[in-house]
Amino acid sequence: MMRPPRDLPLSNDPASRYIPWTVGLLVFLATLSLAIGFFLSSAGENWRRSLSGTLTIQVPAGPDQQAFTGSVIDLLSTTPGIDAVRRITDDEVATMLEPWLGDEISTLDLPMPVLIDATVRRGHAIDIEALSTRLMAVAPGTVVDEHAVWLRRLTDLAVIAATVSLSVMVLVLLSAVMTVVFTTRTGLAIHSDIVEVLHLIGAKDSYIARQFQIHTLWLAGIGAACGSVLGGSAILLIEVYGARLSNGLLPDITLSGIQWGLLCLLPVAAVLLVVATVGITVKRVLGRMM
Amino acid sequence: MAGLLLSSSDSGRRANGYAILHLNLFRKEPLVAAIGDIVRFESVGMRYRLGVEVLHDISFSLAAGSFHFLTGPSGAGKSSLMRLMYLAHRPSCGSISVFGRDVSTVPRVELAALRRRIGVVFQDFRLLDHLTALDNVALPLRIAGAKEGQIRDHVAELLRWVGLEEQSDAKPTTLSGGEQQRVAIARAVISRPQILLADEPTGNVDGEIAIRLMYLLEELNKIGTTVVVATHNEALLERFSHPRIRIENGALIEHGHETAFDPDAATI
Numbered sequence: 001m002m003r004p005p006r007d008l009p010l011s012n013d014p015a016s017r018y019i020p021w022t023v024g025l026l027v028f029l030a031t032l033s034l035a036i037g038f039f040l041s042s043a044g045e046n047w048r049r050s051l052s053g054t055l056t057i058q059v060p061a062g063p064d065q066q067a068f069t070g071s072v073i074d075l076l077s078t079t080p081g082i083d084a085v086r087r088i089t090d091d092e093v094a095t096m097l098e099p100w101l102g103d104e105i106s107t108l109d110l111p112m113p114v115l116i117d118a119t120v121r122r123g124h125a126i127d128i129e130a131l132s133t134r135l136m137a138v139a140p141g142t143v144v145d146e147h148a149v150w151l152r153r154l155t156d157l158a159v160i161a162a163t164v165s166l167s168v169m170v171l172v173l174l175s176a177v178m179t180v181v182f183t184t185r186t187g188l189a190i191h192s193d194i195v196e197v198l199h200l201i202g203a204k205d206s207y208i209a210r211q212f213q214i215h216t217l218w219l220a221g222i223g224a225a226c227g228s229v230l231g232g233s234a235i236l237l238i239e240v241y242g243a244r245l246s247n248g249l250l251p252d253i254t255l256s257g258i259q260w261g262l263l264c265l266l267p268v269a270a271v272l273l274v275v276a277t278v279g280i281t282v283k284r285v286l287g288r289m290m
Numbered sequence: 291m292a293g294l295l296l297s298s299s300d301s302g303r304r305a306n307g308y309a310i311l312h313l314n315l316f317r318k319e320p321l322v323a324a325i326g327d328i329v330r331f332e333s334v335g336m337r338y339r340l341g342v343e344v345l346h347d348i349s350f351s352l353a354a355g356s357f358h359f360l361t362g363p364s365g366a367g368k369s370s371l372m373r374l375m376y377l378a379h380r381p382s383c384g385s386i387s388v389f390g391r392d393v394s395t396v397p398r399v400e401l402a403a404l405r406r407r408i409g410v411v412f413q414d415f416r417l418l419d420h421l422t423a424l425d426n427v428a429l430p431l432r433i434a435g436a437k438e439g440q441i442r443d444h445v446a447e448l449l450r451w452v453g454l455e456e457q458s459d460a461k462p463t464t465l466s467g468g469e470q471q472r473v474a475i476a477r478a479v480i481s482r483p484q485i486l487l488a489d490e491p492t493g494n495v496d497g498e499i500a501i502r503l504m505y506l507l508e509e510l511n512k513i514g515t516t517v518v519v520a521t522h523n524e525a526l527l528e529r530f531s532h533p534r535i536r537i538e539n540g541a542l543i544e545h546g547h548e549t550a551f552d553p554d555a556a557t558i
Binding site: 007009193194196197198199200201202203204205207287290 | 376377378379380398399401402403405406410412416418420421429430432433434477481
């Protein structure tokens with residue numbers, strides 16, 4: 001059986017002892033950054049999917065609220081470009097307000113507006129100002145809330161936040177690369193005598209590089225596995241306890257199977273990146289020798 | 291894989307503590323295919339980084355199968371010249387040809403292959419202290435990609451040849467100077483080099499061991515290995531009548547020639 005080369009006593013290097021810790025910590029941070037990016041991306045998509053193409057009309061509380069509500073529904077139903085009109089039930093309103101007002105909302109006897117959802121036909125543009133004027137004529141005080149404007153801002157914010165998270169992940173991986181470059185160069189300096197002997201005996205650069213790579217593969221693999229397990233555990237905790245604590249204030253924070261798969265690939269990618277970096281670093285340094 | 295250079299024989303006689311062996315080649319063809327210059331220096335200069343030139347205008351050639359002493363006072367440039375010959379350093383001017391290849395034009399990846407054809411016994415042996423004697427000797431074969439089973443057999447045989455079969459698992463730090471030297475020689479010859487360069491190989495051993503070493507190198511030379519021994523040991527130079535390359539203050543002042551190697555005499 002071919003024995004792996006161990007001509008370089010790399011396991012005794014003080015610098016390489018920190019590789020598992022460094023790679024582990026960086027993979028942990030990268031896992032969290034990627035997961036946050038996924039959360040934000042998914043949340044933005046959910047908001048966009050659930051609210052695009054809809055209008056919400058609020059009929060204020062008052063003695064004529066029921067009559068005004070009927071007039072508004074009639075007017076909306078006959079407005080070109082509106083496909084469906086639905087009054088949001090009191091129970092649904094109570095559910096929506098529960099995070100702010102608690103579950104005893106019905107006993108508070110608050111003056112609640114009536115909410116009406118109107119679904120706009122796909123590709124049809126509604127003149128919101130004209131519609132507001134017409135609604136005000138039949139039901140004074142009525143407010144038309146178009147989701148598109150704030151939804152666009154919200155989704156833009158989610159995209160920016162997700163991009164920042166992914167950028168943080170890339171920076172974290174770059175930090176890992178720089179750390180490994182430094183560690184490898186230190187190892188080459190420590191073992192320069194042995195490296196020169198191997199070189200003069202006829203070892204190719206790839207032979208020497210492979211020894212560094214095998215050593216780093218093992219250390220980085222341990223670190224990446226630990227960092228990934230810790231990161232995954234942290235995400236699970238956030239999913240379980242975050243949903244309880246946010247009490248509906250935050251969007252659903254669960255990852256899809258594909259997203260979990262990508263998170264599992266992250267440590268593999270990190271180790272491959274680190275090992276490739278080691279190989280390139282060793283070959284570059286050795287390239288300066290004859 | 292060419293196979294191991296040497297094999298011992300029960301009928302080998304022992305002299306001066308070294309096994310002087312019948313040197314049987316695994317393959318029948320001689321080490322050197324044709325008579326010719328195996329090393330050629332033309333107007334070679336050398337400097338370390340931006341320092342002063344330590345060698346200047348060195349021109350000489352070595353015939354395949356020859357045996358030369360490289361002599362000169364300490365600091366004359368012997369080790370620098372050796373470094374050029376074992377391809378550890380580039381010349382600052384002039385050209386060096388080894389095995390008929392101009393080393394300045396040889397691609398980097400092929401330089402490694404050329405180095406495998408050159409065995410080097412370093413002045414301070416440069417054994418790898420964390421490896422056993424066996425693993426140190428096996429190093430060139432492992433680098434060349436030989437199979438592990440072959441390696442162990444060949445290395446054990448060579449260690450027996452240099453009288454270190456009992457110390458095969460010993461680390462170099464536990465070996466005496468003479469034993470370390472023999473490990474270094476075994477490492478230098480295990481891959482059947484065409485050129486063997488020994489830089490002050492007798493510097494760390496007493497006179498008797500130095501003479502034994504010279505017999506060993508002569509045995510290798512008899513089977514076609516081109517040998518260059520850098521030394522300033524006058525007693526050794528007087529005892530062994532090989533031509534000399536003498537340098538002083540970085541300049542070549544003497545280059546003795548000898549009859550070129552006869553490949554027909556290589557198989558003993």
